[in-house]
Amino acid sequence: DAGITQSPRYKITETGRQVTLMCHQTWSHSYMFWYRQDLGHGLRLIYYSAAADITDKGEVPDGYVVSRSKTENFPLTLESATRSQTSVYFCASSLAGGLNNEQFFGPGTRLTVL
Amino acid sequence: AQSVTQPDIHITVSEGASLELRCNYSYGATPYLFWYVQSPGQGLQLLLKYFSGDTLVQGIKGFEAEFKRSQSSFNLRKPSVHWSDAAEYFCGFNTNAGKSTFGDGTTLTVKP
Known part of the structure; x- marks a missing residue:
């Protein structure tokens, strides 16, 4: 049971390049989330998805694009990377929405933008 | 505002000492509260959660948390800390x- 995986685990890119971070879950969870983690800011929600083809903005969506054509995949794209997007990115999933949802997190992707 | x-x-605590991590929330209704732990280089793992019922909840790894509505708090405790508890x-x-x-997290x- 693979659970939730992220790829790549580490990525170095240059300013202006497009970067896609992948997230895959094997549980058929309805909800998926993308967070970024920065010192002093904890976890901030970038985008989330309640189901395939349904996505919504979180707290810090600018500069990011998501899609969800299949339930199990939720890629995050930085269309033109900036240095301020250097961060650790976490993908998470939960069985359903609402109050009682436990989120399961992937191992994270450390992205450095030079 | 929700926060x-x-x-x-x-x-910083000594191994074997007790631990209390503080948490205060601002929310318009009774929240569904949780604590997650993040070990170095890892993703987050759920320690415990609370929504209703007994205000003292038990979690994994010997942790517990107490919900206090009057103080809008949900502090995490452990009677005796182990070196492996070092985490965020x-x-x-x-x-x-x-x-x-x-x-924003507390680093232990x-x-x-």
Whole structure:
């Protein structure tokens, strides 16, 4: 049971390049989330998805694009990377929405933008 | 505004000593509260959660947390800390919209 995986685990890119971070879950969870983690800011929600083809903005969506054509995949794209997007990115999933949802997190992707 | 405050950015305790990590929240209704732990280089793992019932909840790894409505707090405790508890701890709550709000985290260092 693979659970939730992220790829790549580490990525170095240059300013202006497009970067896609992948997230895959094997549980058929309805909800998926993308967070970024920065010192002093904890976890901030970038985008989330309640189901395939349904996505919504979180707290810090600018500069990011998501899609969800299949339930199990939720890629995050930085269309033109900036240095301020250097961060650790976490993908998470939960069985359903609402109050009682436990989120399961992937191992994270450390992205450095030079 | 909905928010979570973890007042302590960094805490250091000796192995075997007791631990309390503070968490305060601001939310318009009774929140669904949780604590997650993040070990170095890892993702987050749920320690425990609370929505209703007994205000003292037990979690994994010997942790417990107490919900105090009058203080809008949900502090995490452990009677005797082990070196393997060194990690970052996040408090937060879920909303009806299916999203979660996290605090900024508290980093725990355990001295031998």
